[in-house]
Amino acid sequence: MLGKIDQELAFVQSALNLRARRQELIAANIANADTPNYKARDIDFQTSLRSAMGAATGPLAMARTAGGHLDRLGGSGAGAVAQYRTAIQPSLDGNTVDSDVERAHFAENALHYQFLLERARGTFRTINSALEAGR
Secondary structure (H helix, E strand, O other): OHHHHHHHHHHHHHHHHHHHHHHHHHHHHHHOOOOOOOOOEEOOHHHHHHHHHHHHHOOOOOOOOOOOOOOHHHOOOOOOOOEEOOOOOOOOOOOOOOHHHHHHHHHHHHHHHHHHHHHHHHHHHHHHHHHHHOO
């Protein structure tokens, strides 16, 4: 039972960390929309999440030998590899940022982040309800 709760919370935590990292990259792209030779960057969210989740369950996964040890998934999304985004319409100054595309990605990522927060809140409500029912 607790293992499933741990898995759910680890998944949500990893996904939130990756979404936050992606939001930072997109915000940097928007901020540098007028910077000559700036190359827009992004992460492949699905690949990064699979990598983060697989790292904790693989044959060489680190073991938590005490409750105070931090889980590897608790990272800040720093393991996500930022890749350069292909320019849709190249500019004369070498900048590959398309402001409309970046704003759309920013809004989409923010919605996914909010969904993950709601999912975590729902998990905690379920746990709280189960604890109150057991009294």
